[in-house]
């Protein structure tokens with residue numbers, strides 16, 4: 232009996248919760264073969280009887296299909312839930328719908344149009360370029376821009392049944408699994424649908440999408456504060472928030488208001504830092520010149536107010552706008568090295584601040600609903 236054949240057989244078994252195969256989802260531990268006995272531990276996010284039985288049966292069946300003589304012993308184990316790296320902070324243990332996603336990063340802003348979606352998309356691709364496994368959830372229900380920015384407009388994600396339950400397959404762009412409210416809701420529809428309905432869609436996207444194992448899930452939030460923000464912090468443990476602002480003082484008051492939501496005593500999502508977008512204008516023909524047309528200092532002030540750092544300063548350049556419109560984000564444009572480096576530096580800082588945060592604190596507690 233070969234271990235590799237057994238592992239291969241187990242890779243055909245799907246976790247009914249995440250839609251991932253149980254090997255990729257790191258659910259199989261201590262796999263041992265002493266013919267005819269095959270034993271292993273199956274780590275489950277929740278020991279629900281029905282769920283346990285289904286998986287046990289599927290594992291037995293998979294192994295018996297390659298080694299009919301095998302005696303399969305499956306030991307079920309419930310790991311500490313709560314999800315991400317770092318020790319548990321104690322308190323009530325709640326189920327984590329994304330146990331195979333290490334860090335969930337919310338990208339937020341005070342008002343629309345500051346380039347939050349541009350930052351979310353380029354940050355996701357930047358982290359991927361640095362070697363991380365990244366996914367993007369565009370939860371900007373009123374103005375979903377990921378489909379256009381990633382050249383996925385008009386496409387619809389497919390639904391696949393996993394143990395009889397429908398799960399959504401994300402679309403892929405440049406290797407990035409992407410879900411966007413724009414895939415299922417027309418912009419005109421979003422305006423008439425009420426906040427809680429849209430928030431429900433976001434919750435469904437988190438819980439029912441077949442996200443692969445990820446180091447980072449970047450969540451592009453709508454501007455300001457509202458139902459979607461609340462739903463996110465109630466559904467998952469958000470590792471940290473990245474605030475996006477422009478340098479103007481006038482944008483600051485709104486940004487502070489949006490940021491303060493993360494600091495509410497019931498929420499307590501750490502702010503990893505601030506990305507200042509449209510920091511300066513650089514004409515393509517004078518790449519070394521910087522014109523601070525929107526003033527200076529907004530990003531730094533916001534970082535100071537949140538006791539965090541300025542993660543990056545992104546120039547206002549035509550290629551970023553063009554990249555957003557053409558479906559080929561600026562970070563992929565190797566002819567615009569200065570802009571590309573600004574995005575990569577930002578991604579590096581986000582990765583570093585996330586690692587530091589995880590070293591210093593336990594997972595963020597999910598917010599519980601108070602009736």
Ligand SMILES: Nc1ncnc2c1ncn2[C@@H]1O[C@H](COP(=O)(O)OP(=O)(O)OP(=O)(O)O)[C@@H](O)[C@H]1O
Pocket residue numbers: 340342343344345346347348349350371374376453454508509545546547548549551552553555556
């Ligand atoms: N640094 C930049 N240089 C040039 N254009 C930019 C830059 N950042 C963003 N843009 C452009 O500005 C417009 C608004 O950006 P984006 O959609 O990312 O903003 P947003 O804050 O997500 O807005 P909303 O959430 O209201 O839709 C887009 O056309 C985008 O391409």
